[in-house]
Amino acid sequence: MLVLITGGSGSGKSAYAEDYITKLSKDYRKYYIATMQVYDEEGQERVCRHQKMRQGKGFITIEQSTDIHQVADKMEKNTTVENIALLECISNLVANEMFCAGQIRNCALVKKSIIGGIEELLKTIKDFIIVTNNVFEDGITYDETTTNYIRAMGEINQELAKIADKVIEVVVGIPIIVKEGR
Amino acid sequence: MKLVIGGYFQGKLDYVLGGNMLTDFCIVDGELPNAEQLQESKDNGKTVIVNHFHEWMRASIRQGKNAEQEILEFISNAPGCIVISDEIGNGIVPIDSFEREYRERTGRIMVKLAEQADEVVRVICGIGQRIK
Known part of the structure; x- marks a missing residue:
């Protein structure tokens, strides 16, 4: 099962996603796929806040800021216990894939890497909860680079929503079902 | 308390007034x-409406106030009030650190207000969707 969870900044989407997977996780091995690259103190604080939120919930953390398909190699392959995972979040992953080592990769390549990687992971992950970000409604016209980033985010969200069993938007901490069932 | 949210110019206040005086x-x-x-x-049985709550948040953060504590205290004193706020978090994370803080803190306090609210309504095109 693939569940896509979206929302704005400070919408409570992370807390909701963590609750969601925790409710599913009884008999499964539960992974948290962290994608954020830390550049400064603020980033560090953000990571700490999220770590605190996850504490005691039994997550195994995998850090994977690019090349998401590589997560498969870091997961245990004991078939008697199935793996489930929470990936947080697509907006970091897209930024990391797009703006890497002073270079800018084009939208199509980024999309291919992320969608391809996730499709690959879905073969072995029983329940995959993916958090993305609603970056589409601030009415600002950005420069070409940022616009390409937003476009990539939009297209990736659409692709993920297509293959998702459930799409949920979190608004002020309240889940709103956008799609249920394929 | 009732929380009413939505984008700008969606008719949130009109929705709340609902044709009343x-x-x-x-x-x-x-x-x-x-x-x-x-x-x-209180004396005259009027409902308190805090319109443009996000603007109060913005000003409070700018002034270095503990806005979260202040609004929660206010609501415990005025449990029947209606809080109206724009949704401001649905965009690219701003480069400016104040703008980032404003979005984050406003978002988080809204989650908290929504938890406490008896009713949460999201207004779009003047139409209220009751989400709690």
């Missing part, structure tokens, strides 16, 4: 009512 309400804009206004509304 303006005099049925004590409406404050981008601020919290002072003790006098609060008392006056």
Whole structure:
């Protein structure tokens, strides 16, 4: 099962996603796929806040800021216990894939890497909860680079929503079902 | 308490007023009512409406206030009030650190207000969707 969870900044989407997977996780091995690259103190604080939120919930953390398909190699392959995972979040992953080592990769390549990687992971992950970000409604016209980033985010969200069993938007901490069932 | 959210110019205040007389309400804009206004509304059975709550948040953060504590205290004193706020978090994370803080803190306090609210309504095109 693939569940896509979206929302704005400070919408409570992370807390909701963590609750969601925790409710599913009884008999499964539960992974948290962290994608954020830390550049400064603020980033560090953000990571700490999220770590605190996850504490005691039994997550195994995998850090994977690019090349998401590589997560498969870091997961245990004991078939008697199935793996489930929470990936947080697509907006970091897209930024990391797009703006890497002073270079800018084009939208199509980024999309291919992320969608391809996730499709690959879905073969072995029983329940995959993916958090993305609603970056589409601030009415600002950005420069070409940022616009390409937003476009990539939009297209990736659409692709993920297509293959998702459930799409949920979190608004002020309240889940709103956008799609249920394929 | 009732929380009403939505994008700008979606008719949130009109939705809340719902054709009632303006005099049925004590409406404050981008601020919290002072003790006098609060008392006056209590005495006269008026519903307090905090319109443009996000603007109050923005000003409070700018002034270095503990806005979260202040609004929660206010709501415990005015449990029947209506808080109206724009949704401001649905965009690219701003480069400016104040703008980032404003979005984050406003988002998080709204989650908290939504938890406490008896009713949460999201207004789009003037139409209210009751989401809690």
